[in-house]
Amino acid sequence: MSSTSSATEARTAAGPPAAPHGTRLHLRAAALGRPDATALTGVDVDVRPGEILTVVGPSGCGKSTLLRTLAGLLSPLAGTAEQDGRPIEGPGADRALVFQEDALLPWRTLRANVELPLAIRGVARAARRTQATAWLERVGLAAQARQLPHRVSGGQRQRAQLARALAGRPRAVLMDEPFGALDAQTRAGMQDLLVEVLHGTGATVVFVTHDVDEALFLGDRVALLGGGRLTAVRDVPRPRCRAAHDDPTRLALRRDVLTSLGT
Incomplete structure (x- = not known):
């Protein structure tokens, strides 16, 4: 066996390969929604490669609409939505x-669900099984790999969904209140897990939430929506640091965000 083949096998056995560098997402003077129901107007936001941008706002303010536009599921009614400068x-x-709903295929095991994006990319069966197994290990589901989704808890299904999303090596991960249905303890654990598994992937993340504390823990910046507009994008001091919860600058930002949301 050649040294090149040996090195390739070693990398495969070591687990999932790193994702390529994160992508830049940009909304320019965008009106978002459906032709009969505009949710947001005049949206200008530049999501930087590799950052976590959290998006908060009251129910029905257009958070999910913004996310679906960046995903390509909705087209802007005006302006542009771009990835790395291309529409x-x-x-x-x-x-x-x-x-928020785990969206796992109920007839496939957790491992088979995680393998799905790899199969779509044409990854060989043995390689995708190795990579899926490695991702399940990273999210703490190695023992549940052969279970069907209905046999595991809601938190475990969300872990599997996160593993499936990252197994495909995306340059951007768009998250629509993924932890909203979980209890407080499970939710905090999922936040910490997200930070852990994103480390080193380079992926850009847009994370929609109605929870201000979640937004300020996870986000490098937080985007505020309200009244049909993007009202502000604020830098978050000491993101992803639990000890910063009582930091005076974090507390001041929290008060500003709550005020802007009218709560």
């Missing part, structure tokens, strides 16, 4: 969606 014209394999 987004539909869904793409390098932009993964994670929903």
Whole structure:
């Protein structure tokens, strides 16, 4: 066996390969929604490669509409939605969606669900099984790999959905209140897990939530929606640091966000 083949096998056995560098997502003077129901107007936001941008706002303010536009599921009514300077014209394999409902295929085991994006990319069976197994290990589901989704808890299904999203090596991960249905303890654990498994992937993340504390823990920046507009994008001090919860600058930002949301 050649040294090149040996090195390739070693990399495969070591687990899932790193994702390519994160992508830039940009909405320019965009009106978002459906022709009979505009949700947002005049949206200008530049999501930087590799950052986590959290999006908060009251129910019905257009958070999910913004996310679906970046995913290519909705076209802007005006203005443009761009990825790396090119118009987004539909869904793409390098932009993964994670929903509040786990969206796992109920007839496939957790491992088979995680393998799905790899199969779509044409990855050979043995390689995709190795990679799926490695991702399940990373999210703490190695023992549940052969279980069907209805046999595991809601938190475990969300872990599997996260593994499936990242197994496809996306350049952007678009998350629509993925932890909203979980209890507080499970939710905090999923936030920490997300930070852990994203480390080193390089992926750009847009994370929609109605929970201000979640937005300020996860986000490098937080985008505020309200009144049919994007009202502000604010830098978050000491993101992804639990110890920063009582930091005066974080507390001041939290007050500003809550005020802007009218709560």
